[in-house]
Amino acid sequence: MKLKVKDIDIATGWPLVAVLNEFDALKLDLHYEDRIKIKKGRKSVIAIIDIADSKKIVSCGQIGLYEEVLTKLNAKSGNFVDIFLVEKPVSIQYIKKKLKGKKLSYKEFYQIIDDIIKNKLSEIEITYFVSACYMHELDIEETVSLTKAMINTGEILKFNKYPVIDKHCIGGVAGNRTTMVVVPIVAAAGLTIPKTSSRSITSPSGTADTMEVLCNVCFSIKEIKKIIKKTNACLVWGGSVNLAP
Structure with a gap:
């Protein structure tokens, strides 16, 4: 038509x-x-x-x-x-399978995550997937499969340095900008610490929003690698790149 x-x-x-x-x-x-x-x-x-x-x-x-x-x-x-x-994505059938309490394989998790990355699933369908995993908790094998699927559907940064340090916190505390303090300290100690952060989720300003007051936080993969090579670290918005997971 x-x-x-x-x-x-x-x-x-x-x-x-x-x-x-x-x-x-x-x-x-x-x-x-x-x-x-x-x-x-x-x-x-x-x-x-x-x-x-x-x-x-x-x-x-x-x-x-x-x-x-x-x-x-x-x-x-x-x-x-x-x-x-x-036709609708085959991953919808896998989501239905999990809703029924059945175990998913790596291949099925990969298809679901790949369709999410490629914008093939609606918000409602993704909500069903999250709900299915909440109602029928993943066993250790499924957790590993889902984790690997998330890694293998995104871009990966590789460095010729060891160790590569990461830092996480639960967030949600307004004004608690630990990342902006910890990352420079670790980098100054000679360690490599590439850090992606989110924008505001539950607080008035996320780490990326706060950092953006001082400098740009949106960079390509190539630019991020260049920054890390020069400074041992980066502090960028994760939403500007397709990094796994």
Whole structure:
């Protein structure tokens, strides 16, 4: 089916979402949270669909695209795109398996994590996965499998130095910036301590937010390696890179 693009002018942040008019969705036998492949020229993306019951949002013959989808397709309002039906990710079956209390293999954990990384699962589906692991606790073998899957689906920094030090704390205490004190001390002692931190989660300002007052915290993998080579350490925002886990 060929549909006309309408720019929704909203960014979701994640995942990739497209909006269909309810009558077009009915023609294609599509339902909320189903997947479609959207193709424009040589570019294509797989998006999760939302359904509009009002033509004020998306009319028949139109497809509403959020900013992330528009960017990936290099599309704009008025362009035409082709729509194809696609199956839901197989990882959803593995999530259902865990919900039933069954044990998952490394291959199944890897598929789930890989689909999360590639934005193939919706927030609802990820919530089901977390809930399944909460209700049916992972045994030691599953814990190892999940950990390895998280490592193997992201980029890894390797150093020709030993040891490489890490530092963690539970966080959540406003103004408790231990990382900004500990990391320079460890680096000054001649040890290598690459540190990624989060932005605000439960407190008014996360470590990355606080550090950003003093300097930039968004760097590429190549830039991070250069900083560590020069200073023995880094203090960067983890969200700016695809490091494992």
